[in-house]
Amino acid sequence: xxxxxxxxxxxxxxxxxxxxxLKNITLDxxxxxxxxxxxxxxxxxxxxxxxxxQLETVTDGTILVDDTDITAKHTDMNQxxxxxxxxxxxxxxxxxxxxxxxxxxxxxxxxxxNRHQAEQTALxxxxxxxxxxxxxxxxxxxxxxxxxxxxxxRALCMQPDIMLFDEPTSALDPEMVGEVLAVMKNxxxxxxxxxVVTHEIGFAREVADRVIFMEGGYIIEQGxxxxxxxxxxxPRTVDFLSKVL
Amino acid sequence: xxxxxxxxxxxxxxxxxxxxLLALLSLFFASILGLVFGMLKVVPNKVCNFIxxxxxxxxxxxxxxxxxxxxxxxxxxxxxxxxxRSFRLTSLQAGTIALALNCGAYMAEIIRxxxxxxxxxxxxxxxSLGLPYITSMRKVVLPQxxxxxxxxxxxxxxxxxxxxxxxxxxxxxxxxxxxxxxVANTMNTQGWMVAGLMYMVVIILLxxxxxxxxRRVRYAQ
Numbered sequence: 292x293x294x295x296x297x298x299x300x301x302x303x304x305x306x307x308x309x310x311x312x313l314k315n316i317t318l319d320x321x322x323x324x325x326x327x328x329x330x331x332x333x334x335x336x337x338x339x340x341x342x343x344x345q346l347e348t349v350t351d352g353t354i355l356v357d358d359t360d361i362t363a364k365h366t367d368m369n370q371x372x373x374x375x376x377x378x379x380x381x382x383x384x385x386x387x388x389x390x391x392x393x394x395x396x397x398x399x400x401x402x403x404x405n406r407h408q409a410e411q412t413a414l415x416x417x418x419x420x421x422x423x424x425x426x427x428x429x430x431x432x433x434x435x436x437x438x439x440x441x442x443x444x445r446a447l448c449m450q451p452d453i454m455l456f457d458e459p460t461s462a463l464d465p466e467m468v469g470e471v472l473a474v475m476k477n478x479x480x481x482x483x484x485x486x487v488v489t490h491e492i493g494f495a496r497e498v499a500d501r502v503i504f505m506e507g508g509y510i511i512e513q514g515x516x517x518x519x520x521x522x523x524x525x526p527r528t529v530d531f532l533s534k535v536l
Numbered sequence: 537x538x539x540x541x542x543x544x545x546x547x548x549x550x551x552x553x554x555x556x557l558l559a560l561l562s563l564f565f566a567s568i569l570g571l572v573f574g575m576l577k578v579v580p581n582k583v584c585n586f587i588x589x590x591x592x593x594x595x596x597x598x599x600x601x602x603x604x605x606x607x608x609x610x611x612x613x614x615x616x617x618x619x620x621r622s623f624r625l626t627s628l629q630a631g632t633i634a635l636a637l638n639c640g641a642y643m644a645e646i647i648r649x650x651x652x653x654x655x656x657x658x659x660x661x662x663x664s665l666g667l668p669y670i671t672s673m674r675k676v677v678l679p680q681x682x683x684x685x686x687x688x689x690x691x692x693x694x695x696x697x698x699x700x701x702x703x704x705x706x707x708x709x710x711x712x713x714x715x716x717x718x719v720a721n722t723m724n725t726q727g728w729m730v731a732g733l734m735y736m737v738v739i740i741l742l743x744x745x746x747x748x749x750x751r752r753v754r755y756a757q
Contacts, residue, residue: 344664346660346663346664369663369666369667369668370666371666372663372664372665372666373665373666375664376664376665377661377664379657379660379661379664381657383655383657383658383660383661384661385658385661385662385676385680386658386680387679387680387683396662396665396667396675396676397662397665397666397667400667400671400675401666401667442661445665446664446665449665449666
C-alpha cells in the first residue's frame with residue numbers, strides 16, 4: 292500500500308473571469324499512485340491538472356507537492372516543475388529542434404547534466420519508448436504517436452517523480468493510441484506517480500489505482516477503477532459512462 | 537546622364553556611403569529598440585505592456601520629418617535651456633536618433649506579432665520542464681518567431697534605407713541632399729534619375745539577401 296502523500300490539494304478553486312471552473316476540490320495523491328480523471332469536456336479536469344504545475348494560477352486553496360506549497364508566492368515554481376513532468380494533448384514538441392535537442396534542452400539549460408550526460412540519458416529514454424532511431428530527426432517528420440512518445444521521453448529527461456498527462460491520446464489517429472498507452476503503462480508499472488486526464492476507459496480500468504469522475508468543477512465520485520467504472524453510484528457518472536463506453 | 541556620372545560620380549558615391557552609414561547605424565539601434573519594446577509588449581506584465589504601447593503609439597503618430605526636426609532643433613534647444621549651453625547634435629546624430637526611433641517602433645510591432653504567432657503550447661511546454669520565462673523565450677519561442685519575422689524585418693530595413701532621404705531636410709549630406717546640390721549647380725534634372733537608380737541597386741541587393749536568408753532558415757526548419 293502507498294502511504295506517502297505526494298500531492299495534497301485543499302479547497303482548490305479556480306475562476307476565469309466570472310466563470311468558476313473548479314469549485315472546492317480536495318484530494319490527496321500518494322507516491323506511486325496512478326490517478327485517472329474522467330469527465331465530460333468543461334468539467335474542469337484539464338484545468339485541475341494544469342493547476343498542479345501552476346500553468347494555471349489558482350484562485351483559492353492550497354496545493355502541496357512534496358510538502359511544498361506551490362500556491363505560495365515565494366515558491367520557486369521553476370524548481371518544482373523540474374520534478375513534475377507534463378505531457379500535452381498536442382505534444383508541443385519544439386519544432387525548430389531535433390528530437391534529441393528537444394530532450395536535452397531543459398536538462399542542459401538547467402545544469403542538471405552536461406551535454407554528453409544529457410544525450411546519453413535521452414538516448415536511453417528514446418530506446419525505452421522505442422524510438423532510438425529517431426534522435427536526429429525533427430518533429431515534423433514523426434507521426435502523431437511518435438511525437439507523443441518523444442514528448443513523454445522529453446519530460447522524463449528531467450527525471451521527474453510526478454507525471455501529468457493532459458489527454459495524451461485525444462489528438463491521435465486511432466491506430467496510434469495503443470503505442471502511447473503502452474509507454475504510459477510501463478511508466479505506471481515502474482512506480483511513477485501519475486495523474487492522467489483521458490477518455491480511454493480501458494486504460495483507466497487496467498492501469499489506474501484510482502478513478503476520479505469530475506463534472507461542473509466538482510469531484511462527483513472516486514474510488515478504485517473497477518468500482519467507479521463498472522459499478523458507479525452517482526447518476527451523473529452512470530450517465531457519462533453510458534455515453535463513452 | 538553619362539556626363540553627371542563622369543563629373544559627379546565620386547561625389548555621388550561618397551553621398552551613398554553617408555546614406556549607408558546612416559542606415560546601418562539607425563538599423564542597429566532600431567533593432568535593439570524593437571527587441572526591447574517588442575518584448576515589453578508581450579511579457580505578462582501590464583506596466584511593461586503599457587510602456588511598450590506608449591512608445592509605439594507615440595512614435596508611429598509622428599511623421600519622420602517632424603521627428604527629425606524635433607530631434608535636431610527642439611531637443612538641443614530644450615537641453616540648452618536646462619543650462620548645457622554648448623549642447624548640439626550633428627545631423628548624423630540627430631538623423632540616427634530620429635530614424636532609429638521611427639524604425640524601432642515598427643520593428644517592435646513586427647517582433648510582437650512574430651512572438652505572438654508562435655503557438656502558446658511551445659511556451660507552456662518549455663515552462664513545464666522548469667525553464668524560466670526568459671530562457672523559454674530565448675531558446676524556444678524567439679528562434680521560431682524569427683523565421684516568420686524575417687520578411688517583414690527586411691522590408692522594414694528597405695523602408696528605413698529609403699527614409700534616410702528625408703534626413704536631407706536637416707542637412708545631412710546623404711545621396712538625396714548631394715543630388716539636390718548637383719541638380720542645382722548643373723541645371724541638369726537627370727541627376728534625380730541617377731540617384732533613383734543608385735537607391736534601387738542597393739535595395740535590390742538587399743532584397744536578394746533577404747530571399748537568401750529566408751531560404752536558409754526554411755531549409756533549417
